[in-house]
Amino acid sequence: MSLTADRPNTSAPERGRAERGRTQRLRSGLRGLLDAAVTPLTVDDVLDHFAPLRPAATGLRGRIVSVEPETADAATIVIKPGRDWAGHIPGQYVRVGVDVDGVRLWRTYSLTHGPRPDGHLSITVKAIPEGRVSQHLVRSARPGQMLQLAQAEGDFVLPQPRPGHRIPLLLLTAGSGITPVIGMLRNLFSRADAAAMGEAYDIVLVHSAMSRDEVIFGAELRAHAAAGRLRLIERHTDTDGLLTTDDLLAEVPDLDERLAYACGPAGLLDTLEAFYADRHLTLHTERFRPTVIAGDAEGGTVTFSGSSTSSAERAIEAEGDVPLLDAAESAGVLMPSGCRMGICMGCVLPLTSGAVRDLRNGEITVAVPGETDPAGVPIQTCISAAAGECRIDH
Incomplete structure (x- = not known):
């Protein structure tokens, strides 16, 4: 006769699932009690206040x-x-x-x-x-x-060198356009294998600023040049004038052989892109504003309606070559925004009537009451300009 008491014939995995289920029910019940205790807040609201950098915080x-x-x-x-x-x-x-x-x-x-x-x-x-x-x-x-x-984004990054292979680089920057490049350089020259990194890249950096005192990271860049880690060409527009493509050819005669990266004001990037396209060369660029094409700059009256504005309706005059986002903010209208270059979709609002022009390609988007969606046509205000009178639901 067996001396072992009868018990359900359950396997270890089944017992584990049952235990996890009991634990989840206990946690859910406790969470409900805590949420009720801090109503109208939630436990997450309280934790976000005292530990805002915790992994489960609402948003990064x-x-x-x-x-x-x-x-x-x-x-x-x-x-x-x-x-x-x-x-x-x-x-x-x-x-x-x-x-x-x-x-x-x-x-x-x-x-x-x-x-x-x-x-x-x-x-x-x-x-x-x-x-x-x-x-x-x-x-x-x-x-x-x-x-x-938000999490980091972008593909303005250096290629990884192959063993025994040296990559010739040309870095073209102006003003605050030096910021992504300084991150690259700090990564290369602060590593344990910094000497090897110096051998892996042959770097020429051409940087333009209004004056020597206005060169961001000037002392650091000059120290890298003095140490032989890169060749630095500074251009100070108060004394040297604006950098031209002829200047660039004279300073960097082997530019056709160098992998090129550029970041800076839109005018500089537009010029460099045209120059590199004419020479059938690749140029990697970083922009924080969309490329604006020339075209019809009609503009018009833009009316914002909705509870988010300071009154029921707000009408402003907007130029046809100015993003609606910029025009509205300049007039004191509070606007949703994000990357401000047409990527993140954080500035989207519905166009309920009228027309806007995409500043990147000239395409016209039209909303006609009674014909288009009653809720409006979603538009990105950071890359759209008024193309006549239009109304936006704010």
Whole structure:
């Protein structure tokens, strides 16, 4: 006769699933009690307040660690990211959400660092006239301030060298266009195998700024040049004038043999792209504004309707070559935004009547009441301009 008590004939996997089910029910019940205790908030709201950088926080966030001046108009913002930060490749950019006067505005900045032992991020911002976010970050941001972050994006990155193969590079930058490139250089020259990296790349850097004092990271770039890590060609427009393609050919006669990267103002990039296209060469560019084509600049009256504006309706006059997003913000209309270059879809609003023109290709989008969708036609306000009178549901 067996002395073992009868028990259900369940397998170990079945018992494990049952135990996990009981644990999940217990957690769910406890979560419900805690949520009820902090109503109208939730437990996540409370945790986000006390531990905003935790992995489960609502949206990826970062805390400003320091604001370090670079020039009279530029500063490096060092940020401790939340634990959900997935890392980046030097040369990539990050979208940053900043609360300015109670309004969250998003802008895009290059990451200006290589590997950091502390795990922090850095962006370097140049304050531009009338730039609400750039002026705030350079002039007013302080350690401890919280920011919203997106994950790193972009393909403006260097190729990995093959063993025994040296890659000739030409880096063309102007103004704050040096920011993605400094991240690349810091990655190369701060590594344990920095000497090997120096042998793997033959780097020529052509950088233009208004004056010597306005060269962001000037001392660091000159130190790299003095150490023989790269050849630095500085162009100061207050004394040297604007860089031309003839200047470039004279300074870098072997440019046809170099892998080229460029970042800077739109005018410079437009010129370089045309120059490289004429020579049937490839140029990798990084832009933080869309390429705007020439075309009909009719413009018109844009009416914003909806509860998000300061009144039931707001009408502004918009030029035909100015993005609706910029025109609206200049007039004091609070607008959703993101990358500001037609990628992230963070600025989309419905066009309910009238016409707008895509500044990248000239295409016209029309909304006709009674014919198109009653909810409107979604448009990206950062790359669309008024093409006559139009109405947007805000």
